[in-house]
Amino acid sequence: MKAQQINWWAIFWIVLAALYFLLPMYGTLDFSLRMERNTISLKAYEIVFADPRFWRGFQYSTLMALITIVVSIILFVPTVYWMYLKVPQARPIMEIITILPFVIPTIVYVFGLIRTFSRPPFQLTLHAFTTDMLIVAGYVVISMPFMFRAIDVGMRALDVRTLTEAAQSLGSNWFQVLVYVIVPNLRVAILSGALISFATVMGELILASFLVRPALAPYMALLGLTKAYEPAALAIISYALTWFSLGLLQIVSQGGTTRQLTGR
Amino acid sequence: MTHLELSHIRKAFGAAVVVEDFNLAVNQGEFISFLGPSGCGKTTTLRMIAGFELPTAGTITIDGNDLTNTPPNKRNVGMVFQSYALFPNMTVAHNVGYGLKITSKSKAEIMQRVHEMLALIQMEEFAQRYPFQLSGGQQQRVALARALAIRPQLLLLDEPLSALDAKIRLELRHEIRRIQRQLGITTIYVTHDQEEALSLSDRIVVMSKGKIEQVGTPTEIYNAPATEFVARFVGHINLLPVTVLNPTDGVISLGRQTLRAGRFGKLNGRPVQLAVRPEEINLGAKPDTNTLSGEVESVTYLGSIVRIGLRIEHHPLSLDVFNEHTLKLPRIGETHTIHFPVNACWLIEKSD
Ligand SMILES: Nc1ncnc2c1ncn2[C@@H]1O[C@H](COP(=O)(O)OP(=O)(O)OP(=O)(O)O)[C@@H](O)[C@H]1O
Numbered sequence: 156m157k158a159q160q161i162n163w164w165a166i167f168w169i170v171l172a173a174l175y176f177l178l179p180m181y182g183t184l185d186f187s188l189r190m191e192r193n194t195i196s197l198k199a200y201e202i203v204f205a206d207p208r209f210w211r212g213f214q215y216s217t218l219m220a221l222i223t224i225v226v227s228i229i230l231f232v233p234t235v236y237w238m239y240l241k242v243p244q245a246r247p248i249m250e251i252i253t254i255l256p257f258v259i260p261t262i263v264y265v266f267g268l269i270r271t272f273s274r275p276p277f278q279l280t281l282h283a284f285t286t287d288m289l290i291v292a293g294y295v296v297i298s299m300p301f302m303f304r305a306i307d308v309g310m311r312a313l314d315v316r317t318l319t320e321a322a323q324s325l326g327s328n329w330f331q332v333l334v335y336v337i338v339p340n341l342r343v344a345i346l347s348g349a350l351i352s353f354a355t356v357m358g359e360l361i362l363a364s365f366l367v368r369p370a371l372a373p374y375m376a377l378l379g380l381t382k383a384y385e386p387a388a389l390a391i392i393s394y395a396l397t398w399f400s401l402g403l404l405q406i407v408s409q410g411g412t413t414r415q416l417t418g419r
Numbered sequence: 420m421t422h423l424e425l426s427h428i429r430k431a432f433g434a435a436v437v438v439e440d441f442n443l444a445v446n447q448g449e450f451i452s453f454l455g456p457s458g459c460g461k462t463t464t465l466r467m468i469a470g471f472e473l474p475t476a477g478t479i480t481i482d483g484n485d486l487t488n489t490p491p492n493k494r495n496v497g498m499v500f501q502s503y504a505l506f507p508n509m510t511v512a513h514n515v516g517y518g519l520k521i522t523s524k525s526k527a528e529i530m531q532r533v534h535e536m537l538a539l540i541q542m543e544e545f546a547q548r549y550p551f552q553l554s555g556g557q558q559q560r561v562a563l564a565r566a567l568a569i570r571p572q573l574l575l576l577d578e579p580l581s582a583l584d585a586k587i588r589l590e591l592r593h594e595i596r597r598i599q600r601q602l603g604i605t606t607i608y609v610t611h612d613q614e615e616a617l618s619l620s621d622r623i624v625v626m627s628k629g630k631i632e633q634v635g636t637p638t639e640i641y642n643a644p645a646t647e648f649v650a651r652f653v654g655h656i657n658l659l660p661v662t663v664l665n666p667t668d669g670v671i672s673l674g675r676q677t678l679r680a681g682r683f684g685k686l687n688g689r690p691v692q693l694a695v696r697p698e699e700i701n702l703g704a705k706p707d708t709n710t711l712s713g714e715v716e717s718v719t720y721l722g723s724i725v726r727i728g729l730r731i732e733h734h735p736l737s738l739d740v741f742n743e744h745t746l747k748l749p750r751i752g753e754t755h756t757i758h759f760p761v762n763a764c765w766l767i768e769k770s771d
């Protein structure tokens with residue numbers, strides 16, 4: 156049987172790619188376990204976990220990520236919904252706008268933010284709270300490409316227009332259509348957008364360092380300058396976090412797809 | 420008693436006029452079909468009644484109340500869509516109860532009503548299923564129950580059966596009519612399937628290019644189509660270009676053969692056609708009928724009937740005979756005489 160033949164080239168490339176990704180990671184992991192001479196130990200991890208700055212950074216970033224996700228959802232779900240319903244011809248423009256954060260380097264974006272909002276009349280960087288507002292706004296923009304696309308894909312799998320009309324003819328106003336019909340059917344899409352946004356915010360360095368807020372990534376960067384083993388341990392921790400997010404995403408979307416696709 | 424009234428409805432999308440001068444009065448409990456070819460404006464008209472589109476001009480009233488600018492969620496009009504449009508995240512029971520939940524009815528009342536509706540569509544045992552666990556026909560029945568659960572003043576259906584296969588379509592067609600009769604609900608049914616329209620409706624509105632061609636009972640539409648369009652669109656018809664010899668008693672000629680038309684309006688000199696349905700024509704000659712002769716061109720089996728195509732004075736004509744076992748079919752190339760009653764044919768103005 157022809158289909159059963161082993162494609163050695165395919166295997167070769169898979170192995171090569173796997174090595175390319177896994178070797179450095181293995182190196183980091185191995186290194187992070189060798190803080191104590193001649194033995195394998197979790198010493199570096201102990202130090203990281205014992206450092207209050209780590210926990211503060213973790214806590215701060217998590218909180219910011221959650222706020223970012225809530226703001227993004229409130230902002231993008233109605234926007235994309237409206238686009239599908241009323242201005243489908245605006246899609247190309249939306250695509251371009253939402254891709255901008257990928258095109259414009261974050262550093263440029265951050266300088267723009269600081270120049271605009273740290274001066275009168277805004278002066279947002281004077282207080283921690285207003286700086287956090289600014290940082291969340293920045294995170295919302297940075298994670299916009301992910302959030303928009305996730306919701307867009309979810310919306311595409313629904314017959315948004317007919318579902319809306321069906322709900323309206325049954326007496327729902329716009330808000331009720333959104334809350335009872337659209338959002339529940341976008342559950343998977345919103346969750347996957349949220350998880351990617353979460354990972355993005357947790358790893359975001361530039362915004363937080365230039366706005367001088369105690370986020371996780373600047374702490375990692377700082378540690379990297381002064382220590383050897385601890386940053387390796389931190390890198391592994393953040394990998395684990397990201398992979399945990401992705402795994403969660405996988406589980407969630409598997410649980411939902413069969414229903415979404417056939418339930419149309 | 421007029422329940423729904425559309426007067427002088429016009430709808431334009433930009434420069435394109437899609438519905439024009441649409442006037443219709445629908446009685447309480449009546450079943451009306453909008454019938455017409457694709458793109459003639461059936462859906463657009465229905466959507467204006469539902470409130471999803473605003474008419475460019477004209478008014479829509481229900482029981483004398485002007486609803487022209489009322490938003491769809493305030494109209495209390497039930498709608499069934501071609502694509503079912505059940506909410507995928509809700510069970511059958513929640514779908515059916517949705518409209519009642521929105522209007523903040525009590526839990527007990529919702530449950531009672533859902534139960535009643537599911538009994539009506541004979542799907543009680545499916546209450547806890549999700550839409551994706553149902554067949555197309557079942558989904559559409561649930562959609563019907565959902566639309567009816569809110570006790571709408573009006574039920575609108577936009578080609579509800581066209582996504583289903585033939586057998587289910589027939590079954591559900593009867594079911595829709597049964598439920599409609601049982602509830603006595605005023606219904607507007609959009610279709611491009613003439614058989615559906617003829618078999619379901621109290622009256623049919625035949626549309627073409629955004630205008631009403633004719634409004635009438637199925638019998639009127641089929642037996643006395645007012646225009647060439649209606650005659651051609653509904654059923655199969657023979658239209659033969661004839662010359663009027665005597666406008667007072669309807670004597671006409673087709674080539675060298677002379678005939679009489681049973682019905683004819685005022686003949687104003689415009690070109691006319693003789694209309695006759697294939698099933699009215701028989702083989703052979705008979706006194707006191709219109710008798711013609713021509714050459715057999717085709718013989719087509721259609722199951723219960725056989726359609727025979729002839730050429731008479733250079734014009735095609737088809738006739739249907741029942742496929743009885745005693746039937747002796749003519750052969751292609753033979754010349755045959757045919758006849759049809761005078762009162763089974765009529766004159767229609769030629770449209771341009
Ligand atoms: N939103 C719109 N914008 C512009 N033109 C439209 C719009 N909706 C419908 N039309 C046009 O109006 C005409 C009538 O459309 P409509 O959907 O009412 O036809 P229909 O009779 O329901 O046809 P079908 O049997 O194919 O469903 C079509 O030519 C269509 O292109």
Ligand SMILES: [Mg+2]
Pocket residue numbers: 461462463577
């Ligand atoms: Mg249509």
